[in-house]
Amino acid sequence: MSGAVVHASVSSAEQPLRAEGISPVVDDPLELARFTRWEGDETAQRIGVSSLQLSGMHCAACTGLIEGALTALPGVLGARVNAASQRATVRWDPARSRMSELLAAVRQAGYGAVPDVAASAREQRRAEQRSVLWRLFVGSFLAMQVMMLATPSYVAGPGDLAPDLAQLLNWGSWILSIPVMGFGGMPFLRGAWESLRRRRIGMDVPVALGLVVTFVASTGATFDPGGIFGHEVYFDSLTMFIAFLWFGRWLEMRARHRAAEELESALAAMPETALRLLDDGSVEEVAVARLRPGDRVRVPAGAAVPADGVLLGESGGVGEALLTGESEPVPKRRGDTVLAGSINVVAPLEMRVERVGADTRHEAIVALMREALSQRPASARLADRVAGPFLWVVLALAAGSAAAWSVIEPSRALWVAVSVLIVTCPCALSLSMPATLVAAAGGLARRGVLLSSLDALQSFSQLRTLFVDKTGTLTADRPVLCAAEPIGPDAEIAAEAAPLPAGGDAWRDVREEAGFGLSATDARGVEWRLGTAAWAMPTGPRDKLGDGAVWLSRAGRGVARFSFDEQLRPDAQETVRWLQAEGIRLTLLSGDRSGRARQVADRLGIADVVAGSGPEDKLATLRAAKVGGEVVGMVGDGLNDAPVMAAADVSVAMGHGALAARRSADAVIVSGRLEGLADLRRSAVLTMRIVRQNLAWSAAYNASCIPLAMIGWLPPWLAGLGMAASSVLVILNAQRASSASANARID
């Protein structure tokens, strides 16, 4: 498999459409389902939304080429490519096209593409790693050797070096430069050729032009020292430039691979096979895709749970790091829900499958992450638009300085033009933005905050007003018992009955009435009821209806009243204080009666409360806040406040339930910790600062180095070093977005 992806694109330029190395297996519906989501109804017009992992992309301009190649196919409705994560999302009609044709089209355009399932992505990463390492070695090792052969001509005084010996040294440099051009330079030449063929301008064009001019001129000088190219050779600059380029690529690739691996290890816990229990007690091993709801499955200790389901026995502990960000295993009892992708830590468990495949929460999270990673944020689209004109300006400047120098000093004209071409570093301009945002998204994912829109980072960094929903957001999902008052003459019987174990044998005929409550018969044959007032006391006083409390009754007569209160999330207080210290104005939104909402707000120190409001009121309040032009955010549980969230500039949904309603939320805090808000804010501010730093650096670098190259102060090798160093700086700076957000905590 080594390098097959790379080599496929070598031959594709001159071949007609050809699915080299693409197995028709990808067209198999079961295989397709692993990286494709289906929209529309099952029969008539089905639209597939597939994720592809790309390779061979160097710059923002490549995204346009790949999108163009895909959308040119019949049956493709749309394609979206993200340069930083190297992923594409394609919307296509399976009736008019096949997946293998889509993959072939991308390869035809000169890039690698495989379905975005973890295994083939890993294989692709390995191939890319080998290919980049190989090119880096060829470039740097041979650059050193060429430098040794070039040294005599630098140190020798006039006449010290015999002309034929100088000729031999040049010849040696030429021989050693050929592999560097072939292996190290070819990807740039090919990239430039592809973009020119499509009448676009890409980042490879100036680089390739510089390489070709240097190589051709130096070759001419080697074999015909008295010819039009003069006698100066620049093989040392050429090889060193290519080595620098690959060093930058190599660093960038390692950072990208590390981010991908981290995300994968968090997400790709799904097993390939499952152990299904048959009715006769035997066990068969089946593919996870073959599991159906209702199946009973055994999960060995240390293995991942293959589907969402219900435990059929006790379990010592299940690790749900992916779903909650919590690394400690959670003990589970019979009847508890276990989620696909969580790890069974202690002992083998048996479960009944309830949801499989794309319906599982694991798949929901994976789909969310994929969607976010294949987006091109608005800010990056702006950078793409700037990159094209910028490159034209560079070409014009190079031509202009060549023309000027051919008047001043013709022998230097060529080298000045080459320096201008290779010193420019548009990569900082176009690569820094998506790379930083993706790094930040990866860092946040490790902390249990999933971004479904990368633009959320920008909005959240400018946030001025944040609306917070009360129930399920500031307070825990489950209410806690705050008072139990005995009532009526049967109070002492309640005391007698209380010690009975809830699940014990003493109760018979336990019945659950949805929306009302429970009923059961005790050992003496008396019926007890637990639930709403109307259910517990059908003949009792009507005035207690709908008071929110839970009533216990014995034979229709009230025994006790339990009232519940909402409990603040443990980290609510410090998070609210932290956000207020950041200068964010918090407003509590609640549909509850104003007394309760006010109580919660006072405890947390939130001054503004809008209570007793329905969804329309909430929406109106939010719109009113937006009138001033401030960036307004909304945090809710994502279930009943979806329209309000959609209206906010940036919205965050809390907790697990939110995944179902995630379409309206820009970020989901799966861990259910409010601290996630602080993480998000901190990461957003840092990310935007890094983006600004990179843009400022890029502007300063290009503005200072291009004039230096034009006046002839930068020899080509120094120009190459400058360009590579600038790229490396930008890439390393972008990586900070991931690490800092992962380590920080509320003080």
Place this chain on the structure above:
Amino acid sequence: MDILYLLIPLSAVLILVIVGIFGWAVYSGQFDDVEREGERPLMDEPEAADGPGARQRGD
């Protein structure tokens, strides 16, 4: 100094041979996971026998 006329072409050939050897090493997977080889002595026997490093040798 005449020996240079032999040594320079010879060194060029030698360098190309070294590059070729390195290419073989890269594409046979010797550098795929550099850290792992250092950790191998610390691992339990069965893990070392069928870990990814062992499988890559079979490619």
